[in-house]
Amino acid sequence: MSAISEEFYLELLRRCGALRLNGHYVLQNGGHSDTYVAKSDVTALPGITTALADELANLLSGLGVEVVVSPAIGAIPIGFEVAFHLSQLRPDSTVRFVYAEKSDGGFELNRGYDQLVRDRRCAVVEDIVTSGATVQLVVDCIRRANGNIVGVGCIWNRAGAATEGLGVPKLESLITRQLSKWSAEECPLCTRGVPINTELGHGAEFLAKQQA
Numbered sequence: 001m002s003a004i005s006e007e008f009y010l011e012l013l014r015r016c017g018a019l020r021l022n023g024h025y026v027l028q029n030g031g032h033s034d035t036y037v038a039k040s041d042v043t044a045l046p047g048i049t050t051a052l053a054d055e056l057a058n059l060l061s062g063l064g065v066e067v068v069v070s071p072a073i074g075a076i077p078i079g080f081e082v083a084f085h086l087s088q089l090r091p092d093s094t095v096r097f098v099y100a101e102k103s104d105g106g107f108e109l110n111r112g113y114d115q116l117v118r119d120r121r122c123a124v125v126e127d128i129v130t131s132g133a134t135v136q137l138v139v140d141c142i143r144r145a146n147g148n149i150v151g152v153g154c155i156w157n158r159a160g161a162a163t164e165g166l167g168v169p170k171l172e173s174l175i176t177r178q179l180s181k182w183s184a185e186e187c188p189l190c191t192r193g194v195p196i197n198t199e200l201g202h203g204a205e206f207l208a209k210q211q212a
């Protein structure tokens with residue numbers, strides 16, 4: 001991925017207000033950061049979502065993907081659009097889209113989706129990969145259903161997650177820039193007493209736990 005196109009995608013995210021800089025946020029995995037990517041601001045604009053998904057579909061187009069699987073709920077619009085663009089590249093238009101749902105600390109394929117991934121070439125599509133933990137759980141539930149993982153695609157790989165670390169054959173992303181992230185104990189913003197944002201991310205939960 002060239003630096004120019006990465007800048008282009010960052011500009012798209014800036015334009016829809018999804019890139020929040022110079023704050024103090026608590027991420028899904030409990031890490032703290034000065035930057036937050038408000039992915040729901042991206043999917044609120046289908047024009048931007050489709051443009052990003054189209055590019056991601058191009059990166060995944062050589063993998064012979066038969067089923068796109070996304071973790072519910074946030075990544076569903078992007079995964080659906082990626083599957084749509086991939087199906088346009090195939091004469092028989094049979095690329096499917098399904099989503100995995102949270103369950104007991106993992107993910108599972110309900111609604112008969114386990115039957116749709118069985119023995120098929122599956123790609124996991126996620127919006128933002130922060131630690132890779134969610135992708136890993138989705139990969140696990142596809143493998144339990146005997147689906148074949150051919151790759152993972154995401155808009156932003158913000159923690160530098162690697163193909164090998166995830167145990168998948170391929171990891172594609174539009175943006176690979178790494179963002180600052182600290183553990184709660186080592187967070188310089190906490191040290192300086194910068195107020196934690198409670199509107200975005202998991203700040204409210206973090207503060208409630210601290211007070212408990």
Ligand SMILES: [Zn+2]
Binds near residue numbers: 033184191
């Ligand atoms: Zn902090």
